[in-house]
Amino acid sequence: MRSNLSFFSDEKFRSIFFQTLVIGIFALGIYLIVQTTGHNLEKRNIATGWRFLSDPAGFDISFSPFIDFKSTDTHLDVYFVGIFNTLLVSFCGCIAATILGFLIGIVRLSSNWLLSRVAYVYVEFTRNVPLLLQIILWYSILIQLPRIKQALELMDMFFISNRGIYSPRPIFENGFSFVFIAFILALISSFILRKWSKKRQDETGKQFPVALTALGLLIIVPLVLFFILGSPLSFDFPALKGFNFKGGMVIRPEFIAMFLALTIYTAAFISETVRSGILSVTKGQREASSSLGLKKSWIMRLVIIPQALRVIIPPLTSQYLNLTKNSSLGIAVGYADLVHGFGGISLNQTGQAIECMVIVMATYLTISLIISAFMNIYNKSIQFKEK
Amino acid sequence: MNEIIEYRKPPVATTGILGWLRANLFSNWVNSIISLFVLYILIQFIPWILNWTIFAADFKYNFNGEEIIDRTMCSRVLDPENGGACWAIIYVRFYQFMYGFYPREEVWRVNLSYIMLAVAVVPLLFDDFPFRKHFLKFTYAFPIIAFFLLNGGLGLQEVSTNKWGGLLVTLVLGCTGIALAFPLGIILALGRRSNLPVISMMCTLFIEFIRGVPLITLLFFGMVMLPLFLPEGINMDGLARVLVAVTLFQSAYMAEVIRGGLQAIPQGQYEAARSIGLSYWQMNMKIVLPQAIRISIPSIVNTSIGLFKDTTLVIIVGLLDLLGIGRGALADTTWLGLAYEVYFFVALVFFIFTFAMSRYSLYLEKKLKTGINMGAD
Numbered sequence: 001m002r003s004n005l006s007f008f009s010d011e012k013f014r015s016i017f018f019q020t021l022v023i024g025i026f027a028l029g030i031y032l033i034v035q036t037t038g039h040n041l042e043k044r045n046i047a048t049g050w051r052f053l054s055d056p057a058g059f060d061i062s063f064s065p066f067i068d069f070k071s072t073d074t075h076l077d078v079y080f081v082g083i084f085n086t087l088l089v090s091f092c093g094c095i096a097a098t099i100l101g102f103l104i105g106i107v108r109l110s111s112n113w114l115l116s117r118v119a120y121v122y123v124e125f126t127r128n129v130p131l132l133l134q135i136i137l138w139y140s141i142l143i144q145l146p147r148i149k150q151a152l153e154l155m156d157m158f159f160i161s162n163r164g165i166y167s168p169r170p171i172f173e174n175g176f177s178f179v180f181i182a183f184i185l186a187l188i189s190s191f192i193l194r195k196w197s198k199k200r201q202d203e204t205g206k207q208f209p210v211a212l213t214a215l216g217l218l219i220i221v222p223l224v225l226f227f228i229l230g231s232p233l234s235f236d237f238p239a240l241k242g243f244n245f246k247g248g249m250v251i252r253p254e255f256i257a258m259f260l261a262l263t264i265y266t267a268a269f270i271s272e273t274v275r276s277g278i279l280s281v282t283k284g285q286r287e288a289s290s291s292l293g294l295k296k297s298w299i300m301r302l303v304i305i306p307q308a309l310r311v312i313i314p315p316l317t318s319q320y321l322n323l324t325k326n327s328s329l330g331i332a333v334g335y336a337d338l339v340h341g342f343g344g345i346s347l348n349q350t351g352q353a354i355e356c357m358v359i360v361m362a363t364y365l366t367i368s369l370i371i372s373a374f375m376n377i378y379n380k381s382i383q384f385k386e387k
Numbered sequence: 388m389n390e391i392i393e394y395r396k397p398p399v400a401t402t403g404i405l406g407w408l409r410a411n412l413f414s415n416w417v418n419s420i421i422s423l424f425v426l427y428i429l430i431q432f433i434p435w436i437l438n439w440t441i442f443a444a445d446f447k448y449n450f451n452g453e454e455i456i457d458r459t460m461c462s463r464v465l466d467p468e469n470g471g472a473c474w475a476i477i478y479v480r481f482y483q484f485m486y487g488f489y490p491r492e493e494v495w496r497v498n499l500s501y502i503m504l505a506v507a508v509v510p511l512l513f514d515d516f517p518f519r520k521h522f523l524k525f526t527y528a529f530p531i532i533a534f535f536l537l538n539g540g541l542g543l544q545e546v547s548t549n550k551w552g553g554l555l556v557t558l559v560l561g562c563t564g565i566a567l568a569f570p571l572g573i574i575l576a577l578g579r580r581s582n583l584p585v586i587s588m589m590c591t592l593f594i595e596f597i598r599g600v601p602l603i604t605l606l607f608f609g610m611v612m613l614p615l616f617l618p619e620g621i622n623m624d625g626l627a628r629v630l631v632a633v634t635l636f637q638s639a640y641m642a643e644v645i646r647g648g649l650q651a652i653p654q655g656q657y658e659a660a661r662s663i664g665l666s667y668w669q670m671n672m673k674i675v676l677p678q679a680i681r682i683s684i685p686s687i688v689n690t691s692i693g694l695f696k697d698t699t700l701v702i703i704v705g706l707l708d709l710l711g712i713g714r715g716a717l718a719d720t721t722w723l724g725l726a727y728e729v730y731f732f733v734a735l736v737f738f739i740f741t742f743a744m745s746r747y748s749l750y751l752e753k754k755l756k757t758g759i760n761m762g763a764d
Contacts, residue, residue, distance in 0.1 A: 112412060
């Protein structure tokens, strides 16, 4: 008895014992679940497997820009359209929310009492109302726009109706790829220019008007090439024919509602992280740069923002992740994203619940991991470099 | 001769209302333009919204003094120029918004639970509440009492959960999710920091998995896949399945918040507890967790706000919470087209709860800052 007790109080033994126990219980649980699931599936006549992916979907998707989706396409195509739509609204939302969030965060710290109060009210109202409600609200506003027949016109090119915003579609003709390549080259050379000028400034103190030169490079070079090649770009204008618009391209109200709601909701959270980031830079930094004689705008750009960014980036990453995950709420307004298109309609049509859910969850996990990886790289690049 | 100069008041423009205006609204010409611009917009906007929500709105009767029973009697349908919001839809459906389809003769049970919820929660929130110890005993007993009260049994008539709806479902999901996720979160947080590699790895995987996928996929999981996992004969109703998903979701977020609190506890606390011979559980229960939870309460409240808002997602899997009842009301042809009134009301109810929670979390943060001192190191 006594020796038994001392054997059990041995830390090493205990640790191995408990871990084996946990693994055992876990394996038993998995085994039982697999058993019952197999039994249940058999009883409901559901065959597992991935074969359904190549079956024709049999339904239409109203919003699939850049991918031409027909109802004869397969469920795998539905999956790709879904991923694309999820990424599209998340990407647009992240960029817009960052801009709006930074703006509001700075406005909240404004010395103008009225302006900072208005920003405060905005933040409190959008943060404290469920996102789903905001999405549905925006959607219900958008579908009360005039019908197609009475669509609002903007400069004869844009038509705003309850079926979406119709706009001209650019048609890239032969040779436009050269303009695009020229733009990319200009972008790369601007980065090189910036690096070179920074190095030169560090060594000699001489400044170089990088922003102006880069702007010139980015606009003039592609533009000149564009005209030399004989303007290889034309537009396909939307025109009302019968009950609908023909030609042009359309942004559906589902997308606009998702985009607006995600942007406005997330911007409120981002503005709070920006505000706390700027407040985290101590007053002494501002005073010291003032006493060096820096201009007010320089103090913000060269002293405050770089230090604030170190505090802002980690929570900003989690806001991007939240936005991407929240884009799954598109199902409430029928935006054909991953969850609605593949996890909703395809799942209901094929009955392959387990396969569809596994694919959807795995995809979201992958997207989350990729976003955090990129933001971690960026975060590392702006942290203190101790010399 | 020296003469004492008479006391003069500071310049008018630097004190009082005028001084405040100058410092805060008109400090330079850019600020002045911005202030005037914002003021102009507010003057346009605020009277309009007040007029729409209150002065020109119908509550029970329209401008002819008739009691409103369908949309065609709303002032804003009869007179689109002058009519404001038509709150009659809320008035007529108020019962549904609060209780769903709970039988009217049994509704006292819901009302009693609402009151008991307040009695159970308030002493929990404020630690200088009189007789807090005795109230907390009630708080622990409350979930069991509420379960039998709402669900039936023990002599009460059974009310199946598919009759529940509105604020009742929102509160049940929110409160149960938070209450169940709290202990689970503690276990997960301790597990993730455990020295045993298997346990730590399993907890980490679980937490990161849940945090990596959207709540809606977990709700689908609960709705579609959970029945497949359960052996025959065990049927969970919709609310219970959703609760499983919500609890798992919230426990992962709760775990991360508590882990943050655990990391803030100085190593000396652990070493001191070990050196007086406490076991792992004694150390955590008596020394580490009380301190860690105390500092992580503001963040716990913040994730709880998130959960409370996220409970609206259950409408996608077919449960009728506050928003679901609102959408149901809009689908009714007698009330078609009153979307703004319904969404405004639902938003207001959520705002009241979440804003109160966020104020509470701010109050706690302030109290913690002045209250405790985390030892020397």
